[in-house]
Amino acid sequence: MVTKSLSTPTEGIAMILNVQGVTKRFGGLQALTNVTFDLPEGQILGLIGPNGAGKTTLFNVINGVYAPEAGQVIFRGRNMTGKKPYQLAKQGLARTHQVVRPLNELTVRENVIVGACFGRENHRLKQASKIAEEVLNFVGLGGKIDQLAGSLNITEKKRLEMARALAARPYLLLLDEVLAGLNPTEIEYMLNIIRQVRDGGITIIMIEHVMRAVMGVSDRIIVLDYGKQIAEGTPQEVSQDPRVIEAYLGDPKLAKKLMEE
Amino acid sequence: MQFGNLLTSIVDGLLIGAVYGLAAMGLTLIWGVMNVINLAHGPLIALGMFSIYLLFSNFGLNPYLALLIAAFLGLIFGILIYFIAIQRVLGASHLSTLLATYSVNMIIIGIGTAIFTTTFRNVDYSLGNITFGPLTVLGTRAVAALLTFLIAGSLYLFLYRTRLGKYVRAVANNRAAAELMGIPSTQILALSFGIGTMLAILAGGLISTMLPFTILSGGAYELKSFVIGVLGGLGNPLGSLVGGLVLGLLEGIVPVFMPNTWVPVIEFVIFILILIVRPTGLFGVKK
Amino acid sequence: MKRLMNPGLWITLLIVVALGLWPTITRNAATRELVFTILLAIGFASSLNILLGYTGYVSFGHVVFYGLGGYIGMYLFKQYNSPLWIAVPAGGLAAGLLAFILGKSILHLRGGYFALVTIGVNEAMRAFINTLKPFGGPTGIELDFSVYKPYGGAANALWLVYYTAFGLALLFIIISFMIKTSKFGLGLLSIREDEDAAEVMGVIAPNLKTWAFVLSAILPGMLGVLFFFKNGNVEPGDAFRLGFSIENLVMIMLGGQGTVLGPVLGAIVYQRLRGLLLVSPLFKNIQLSVSGVLLLVIVLFIPVGAVGWLRNRFPRLRRVLP
Numbered sequence A: 001m002v003t004k005s006l007s008t009p010t011e012g013i014a015m016i017l018n019v020q021g022v023t024k025r026f027g028g029l030q031a032l033t034n035v036t037f038d039l040p041e042g043q044i045l046g047l048i049g050p051n052g053a054g055k056t057t058l059f060n061v062i063n064g065v066y067a068p069e070a071g072q073v074i075f076r077g078r079n080m081t082g083k084k085p086y087q088l089a090k091q092g093l094a095r096t097h098q099v100v101r102p103l104n105e106l107t108v109r110e111n112v113i114v115g116a117c118f119g120r121e122n123h124r125l126k127q128a129s130k131i132a133e134e135v136l137n138f139v140g141l142g143g144k145i146d147q148l149a150g151s152l153n154i155t156e157k158k159r160l161e162m163a164r165a166l167a168a169r170p171y172l173l174l175l176d177e178v179l180a181g182l183n184p185t186e187i188e189y190m191l192n193i194i195r196q197v198r199d200g201g202i203t204i205i206m207i208e209h210v211m212r213a214v215m216g217v218s219d220r221i222i223v224l225d226y227g228k229q230i231a232e233g234t235p236q237e238v239s240q241d242p243r244v245i246e247a248y249l250g251d252p253k254l255a256k257k258l259m260e261e
Numbered sequence B: 001m002q003f004g005n006l007l008t009s010i011v012d013g014l015l016i017g018a019v020y021g022l023a024a025m026g027l028t029l030i031w032g033v034m035n036v037i038n039l040a041h042g043p044l045i046a047l048g049m050f051s052i053y054l055l056f057s058n059f060g061l062n063p064y065l066a067l068l069i070a071a072f073l074g075l076i077f078g079i080l081i082y083f084i085a086i087q088r089v090l091g092a093s094h095l096s097t098l099l100a101t102y103s104v105n106m107i108i109i110g111i112g113t114a115i116f117t118t119t120f121r122n123v124d125y126s127l128g129n130i131t132f133g134p135l136t137v138l139g140t141r142a143v144a145a146l147l148t149f150l151i152a153g154s155l156y157l158f159l160y161r162t163r164l165g166k167y168v169r170a171v172a173n174n175r176a177a178a179e180l181m182g183i184p185s186t187q188i189l190a191l192s193f194g195i196g197t198m199l200a201i202l203a204g205g206l207i208s209t210m211l212p213f214t215i216l217s218g219g220a221y222e223l224k225s226f227v228i229g230v231l232g233g234l235g236n237p238l239g240s241l242v243g244g245l246v247l248g249l250l251e252g253i254v255p256v257f258m259p260n261t262w263v264p265v266i267e268f269v270i271f272i273l274i275l276i277v278r279p280t281g282l283f284g285v286k287k
Numbered sequence C: 001m002k003r004l005m006n007p008g009l010w011i012t013l014l015i016v017v018a019l020g021l022w023p024t025i026t027r028n029a030a031t032r033e034l035v036f037t038i039l040l041a042i043g044f045a046s047s048l049n050i051l052l053g054y055t056g057y058v059s060f061g062h063v064v065f066y067g068l069g070g071y072i073g074m075y076l077f078k079q080y081n082s083p084l085w086i087a088v089p090a091g092g093l094a095a096g097l098l099a100f101i102l103g104k105s106i107l108h109l110r111g112g113y114f115a116l117v118t119i120g121v122n123e124a125m126r127a128f129i130n131t132l133k134p135f136g137g138p139t140g141i142e143l144d145f146s147v148y149k150p151y152g153g154a155a156n157a158l159w160l161v162y163y164t165a166f167g168l169a170l171l172f173i174i175i176s177f178m179i180k181t182s183k184f185g186l187g188l189l190s191i192r193e194d195e196d197a198a199e200v201m202g203v204i205a206p207n208l209k210t211w212a213f214v215l216s217a218i219l220p221g222m223l224g225v226l227f228f229f230k231n232g233n234v235e236p237g238d239a240f241r242l243g244f245s246i247e248n249l250v251m252i253m254l255g256g257q258g259t260v261l262g263p264v265l266g267a268i269v270y271q272r273l274r275g276l277l278l279v280s281p282l283f284k285n286i287q288l289s290v291s292g293v294l295l296l297v298i299v300l301f302i303p304v305g306a307v308g309w310l311r312n313r314f315p316r317l318r319r320v321l322p
């Protein structure tokens, strides 16, 4: 296995994403407060925190689904704050959804072609179809290529989400709970895919509740609680941080999982 | 134009506007509760007109008494329509619900035209004039406006003061959550469609005492209901009353300054602009 | 153009060609009138299908493009003695321009709101033209019989109009097919399935939707010119009849939305059925009610339409019937 750089990012290292002071409100609810971090290229950043902590919202702000009330999102050196999701996609950002969103009446292949056609590389249909086949084989959906996406089961739909995102050949990939609901074998399979993607040079932020998995695969972890960053560091550092343990005590199930590490 | 005429024109506009508001209330209630744009609204209004016409000219019933009977029949008819045409498509695409309600429109208009043809009818009933200084209004118009406020008030009391009304609002707000709380959503939806239909019938009935009509006349009021619904906020039945008054006022004032034919142009331009800028309506709340 | 070697496309074209040549063979004016109505419906429904079936937006007031095209054409005929080959594209252009402007302003509305605003646009246009002096206000524009002279008299002009409609219908079926099988079309389909997810994947939905709207408006604009030229006069009530849009939506539903063949089949069946009901003494008076019941049955029980039903029933047909 490649040795991971455990040092916190410093000046000089190429940053693919800078999130600066991002704040997001929904009516009276403060979903994100002053979230700030830099992400060096080629790493996997784990984003954890109890349910409702604002993790998905942070993804939504990064990829332009919501504009933040304050703060900036700088992607590959460009200020993309308030830009539309498709503008970020064209710049090389791809994501999966926590609640899967397959294009039901299209085939699995067509779903992935959409990713390849309209993502960063802007392929024609024919090339996109080849890419789709490659990517679908890579995530293990090769056998379902001509089925309607709506007919897949949930595990397959999660893989489809992954395939669509990968087909865009992004620089940065946002994974929102891709392991949730999978059995241990499936988790291992997916983790393997994630590692390979990272080794292929794609930077990843992953939101995950399956602690052992996220701790094992991440280079760095950020912990959100009630929209605030309460801890940040290597998996080692974070898992020993008393604030993190406390945050998770509100969620006994997760606290227990964390203790088991 | 003299001041007296202008005043009469404004007051007349407001009185009719109130009834427009009543017509829109049914449309917007149904939209608010089940997110369905009822394209059968116009024919239902026309059915209201013909119910009063038939009861009045065939049985010599007082129009306002006839209104009561028509309202009850309207409620039943609306519930029937819900179970036959709406329930099955409720979760489907907007096209499905639009076309389902439009098919009801076609059925009513087809049968209505076959029976009544499209010659104009009117309910030949008068309550004389009411005069206040320079102002003269037709008695039937004044009563229609009065009844409108009465009906709107009852609707308000029903929605906000009764358990059933609370259920209706709960289903409108979040059907799934309402079901979890044990509210029988199917019955509530059917009831809401029934009430929406009843309001259309009532509005049609009141209009029949003021203006001549055919089976196709409801269409114009349906379009006005759209405009009013957007003005007052789709899904906000009481906003409709305000929207109706605004529209009535507009119809009272605009002809003073420019040809009558500009009225619908202005109405629909306002309609489009509101939808573009603030689809929840000018006085609209959520949804 | 390997893409065009699709049996589904050829079946569709063959049906329309057979239909279109029928009056040529019989040389019967009554047949021609009947088929003209069907071709008009095929063209209109196939165009509307680009927006409705591919993109998932319900344009209820789509007749506004037909009416506007008609008026622009009639104005050109009346004021400038303009020939058909200028007036027809002009009508299409006007409709396309209106769709572009509308697309930029109303296509951010979704679902029922979009359907409502298109009704509003049609009504506003009708009311506006009703006040517009150059377009004849409520009485509209009436052509002198002399406009048909350059075409060798009215009888020839009617045949010319017929063949133009025929050609345009064929052309737009091919265009509709090419859109559906293109990258642009895939973008539209993804918007139909889940617009937000499509945008996340990089589909620039506002632009694609606008172009879909424009493309779906051009042919109705041109058909409006043809119809009212043949008709000899245009009035606001005829040009902007909301029911016309809705009938076309019904045809699309009947045949199968989102398919190339569906709107064609739907248009043929609907128009034939309507014709039969109108001549049957039993149903003549309640023709509308019978159509209404039929529509309700389709909406409730086969919402995917005939072609959609076949595609679902026999998945292999998906490749054959685009």
Ligand SMILES: Nc1ncnc2c1ncn2[C@@H]1O[C@H](COP(=O)(O)OP(=O)(O)O)[C@@H](O)[C@H]1O
Binding pocket: A026, A029, A031, A049, A050, A051, A052, A053, A054, A055, A056, A057, A058
């Ligand atoms: N579109 C929205 N409107 C209102 N509130 C929202 C919206 N999206 C998320 N929230 C709220 O923001 C908070 C954070 O949600 P989310 O980001 O989904 O949390 P997580 O992904 O960490 O579980 C939650 O309280 C959620 O209810």
Ligand SMILES: [Mg+2]
Binding pocket: A055, A056, A057, A098
């Ligand atoms: Mg989440």
